[in-house]
Amino acid sequence: MQMATLTTARLVLRPWRDSDRAPFAALNADPRVMEYFPKTLDRVESDAMIDRIQAHFARHGLGLWAVELPGVAPFIGFVGLWIPEFQTHFSPFVEIGWRLAAEHWGQGYASEGARAAFYYGFGERGLDEIVSMTAVANQRSRRVMERTGMTRSPADDFDHPKLDAGHALCRHVLYRLPSLRWQQWDGRSR
Numbered sequence: 017m018q019m020a021t022l023t024t025a026r027l028v029l030r031p032w033r034d035s036d037r038a039p040f041a042a043l044n045a046d047p048r049v050m051e052y053f054p055k056t057l058d059r060v061e062s063d064a065m066i067d068r069i070q071a072h073f074a075r076h077g078l079g080l081w082a083v084e085l086p087g088v089a090p091f092i093g094f095v096g097l098w099i100p101e102f103q104t105h106f107s108p109f110v111e112i113g114w115r116l117a118a119e120h121w122g123q124g125y126a127s128e129g130a131r132a133a134f135y136y137g138f139g140e141r142g143l144d145e146i147v148s149m150t151a152v153a154n155q156r157s158r159r160v161m162e163r164t165g166m167t168r169s170p171a172d173d174f175d176h177p178k179l180d181a182g183h184a185l186c187r188h189v190l191y192r193l194p195s196l197r198w199q200q201w202d203g204r205s206r
Contacts (some may be wrong), residue, residue, distance in 0.1 A: 019073045020140070022081065022132040027125060029081035029095055029132055031073075032066055036082050039091045039117070040066060048118045052154040052185060072098065078141060080113065083129055085120070092120045095129030097137050097146065102177045106190065110137060112148050114160065126160045134164065138195045145194045149176075151185040158189065165198060166191035 022029040043049050044057035044065070057065065073079040080096035093116035100111055112133055114126040137143045148166055150157040152173070161168075172190040179186040 019079070020136060022136055024128045024132050026085065027129055027132070028084040028086055029129055030084055032070060032082045036091045037063055037066060043093055043115065043117045046118055049115060052151045052157070054179065054183070054185065069094070078110075078137065081133075083116065083125070085125070089120070092117050092125065095126065096133050104174055104177060106147065106172065109145070109147050110143055112137070112146050114157075121156070127163045130160060130164045134193065134198055138198050143195060145192060147193070148191045149188045152187050152189055158191070161191040164193070166193045
């Protein structure tokens with residue numbers, strides 16, 4: 017399936033290029049960016065992640081797009097939709113996620129890219145719901161979730177099945193956005 021390219025007022029969400037590998041590895045090696053992940057990634061792990069992202073697009077027709085800031089930066093991170101392989105109380109699900117280089121934080125790019133991914137997921141793919149999750153302490157990502165219309169019910173919070181029960185990042189919050197609420201919320205946001 018052909019990978020879609022999405023555009024916003026300031027961003028292009030596009031297929032990955034070989035030239036994205038080095039800046040993606042630098043992003044994944046940055047402790048600030050990876051603060052709410054179990055560890056930073058080395059170049060081999062980072063390249064393997066790109067390979068998994070490309071395979072995910074080929075298999076599902078959606079995934080984590082490389083994000084370009086035209087005229088400013090050819091690659092600043094990713095935003096997109098992902099179908100995780102682990103099982104939890106809300107499986108099956110499609111997750112929206114983002115990871116941007118720290119120098120591009122605080123400018124609304126994650127929210128802007130997420131809105132484009134919602135349009136694609138709900139409008140083009142007809143998804144019923146999109147969720148997002150993060151470690152409880154990750155306030156930056158939680159604010160993006162809230163700004164894009166997602167809501168949290170504490171009853172949905174869960175222990176991430178890929179982390180040990182005692183791990184500091186194990187407890188996760190879950191935010192949801194059903195298609196119907198997105199349609200209502202999106203109409204108010206224009």
